[in-house]
Amino acid sequence: MLNKKLIVLLIILSSCAAPKKCCSQDFKKYFKFATFYAAANGGNSISDIDVFSVTNGLETVTVETPYDYNLALGIRKIARFGYENRAQTFYDGTEESWSDGANVGKVRGLEFLFEVDYKRQQGDEYLDQHHFVRFVDNKYILKGEYLEDGFADIKYFETSQRYRYKVNDKLSFNAGLAQRLSEPYGYDPLAEWMLSNGNIHYTYLALQEGYNVDVAASEYFSPNGELVATSKEVWEEVVIPTVLADYTERKRNELDQIIQHSVVVGFDYYHYTKSFWSHAWANLMPYHYDDGNDYSYHKYEGNQWLDYSGGLIFGYKLNKSLGTFVEGKYNKYWNRTWYDFKFGVNYVIF
Numbered sequence: 001m002l003n004k005k006l007i008v009l010l011i012i013l014s015s016c017a018a019p020k021k022c023c024s025q026d027f028k029k030y031f032k033f034a035t036f037y038a039a040a041n042g043g044n045s046i047s048d049i050d051v052f053s054v055t056n057g058l059e060t061v062t063v064e065t066p067y068d069y070n071l072a073l074g075i076r077k078i079a080r081f082g083y084e085n086r087a088q089t090f091y092d093g094t095e096e097s098w099s100d101g102a103n104v105g106k107v108r109g110l111e112f113l114f115e116v117d118y119k120r121q122q123g124d125e126y127l128d129q130h131h132f133v134r135f136v137d138n139k140y141i142l143k144g145e146y147l148e149d150g151f152a153d154i155k156y157f158e159t160s161q162r163y164r165y166k167v168n169d170k171l172s173f174n175a176g177l178a179q180r181l182s183e184p185y186g187y188d189p190l191a192e193w194m195l196s197n198g199n200i201h202y203t204y205l206a207l208q209e210g211y212n213v214d215v216a217a218s219e220y221f222s223p224n225g226e227l228v229a230t231s232k233e234v235w236e237e238v239v240i241p242t243v244l245a246d247y248t249e250r251k252r253n254e255l256d257q258i259i260q261h262s263v264v265v266g267f268d269y270y271h272y273t274k275s276f277w278s279h280a281w282a283n284l285m286p287y288h289y290d291d292g293n294d295y296s297y298h299k300y301e302g303n304q305w306l307d308y309s310g311g312l313i314f315g316y317k318l319n320k321s322l323g324t325f326v327e328g329k330y331n332k333y334w335n336r337t338w339y340d341f342k343f344g345v346n347y348v349i350f
Contacts, residue, residue, distance in 0.1 A: 034077035037091035042069035045122050065123045074115030079106035082272035098329045101311050102281040104136045104268045126150025152338035156182035171269045178264040185334035186300030189251035202240045261289040275317040282310035307333045321348045
């Protein structure tokens with residue numbers, strides 16, 4: 001379903017590519033100053049680790065972690081704010097512009113970002129995606145966004161329609177509706193296996209998943225008949241965690257995605273001079289419609305909850321030599337959080 005939504009967004013963006021004069025002009029207008037980029041980055045990961053064992057005499061096993069890499073593919077058209085400097089000649093796929101998370105951009109009109117990153121970091125491979133189309137006017141904001149963050153284990157598609165009230169050229173408020181399509185966050189596949197004392201019926205669960213146990217011989221076999229443990233300790237500490245993880249992932253993937261309708265309010269503030277700048281934005285979803293779905297987050301939260309996101313970019317040059325900065329963003333959806341921050345001081349010696 002999420003992939004279909006992305007295809008729709010791509011079709012909307014590319015629909016003006018038809019060989020018509022007016023559409024050709026629109027195409028040039030919408031994609032003027034846009035940048036398409038494809039890049040590969042890599043480097044060594046953590047160093048090899050020697051693991052020692054004395055069970056059958058001294059044995060040494062070297063654990064090797066393959067090199068890290070990042071394959072990036074994207075296209076973006078987002079006007080840079082005054083504090084954003086394009087220091088590099090080319091986009092290399094490692095750039096991170098936190099201002100992309102703001103509700104409004106530097107200019108009115110259409111802006112967009114489509115980026116896919118296939119990564120391997122410390123031996124773990126995952127896919128990150130961030131796509132959005134945003135149209136900003138003096139009176140309203142329309143946005144469609146898809147986010148997949150492998151580290152945060154969050155993936156959703158969101159659309160929003162907001163009324164915008166401009167207090168002045170720096171500050172504006174907005175309010176409207178948001179719709180999010182995602183897996184049923186909050187659902188715990190292990191809840192049905194939970195005992196009253198908080199423990200898990202892990203052996204019965206493993207048996208259901210196809211594992212076999214020979215208690216007399218202390219032998220434990222995987223669904224394909226492979227001997228995976230010869231002691232209760234190895235079974236509980238090594239095999240069972242894998243069983244629980246595989247079961248949880250499979251049960252989550254079996255469920256259909258659900259849509260969540262929410263009320264959203266927010267603000268944006270931007271002020272810039274060469275010696276001082278401040279850019280802040282925030283979003284709050286205080287109310288979520290309960291449609292009675294068996295896997296609605298209302299079932300797990302018990303009532304309403306708060307989802308929110310925001311960011312702050314601040315810089316101040318005290319004089320020609322000394323300056324300080326603070327930058328960060330924070331997101332919390334369905335009790336899942338992902339965030340970044342940095343701060344520091346610069347002193348230029350003349």
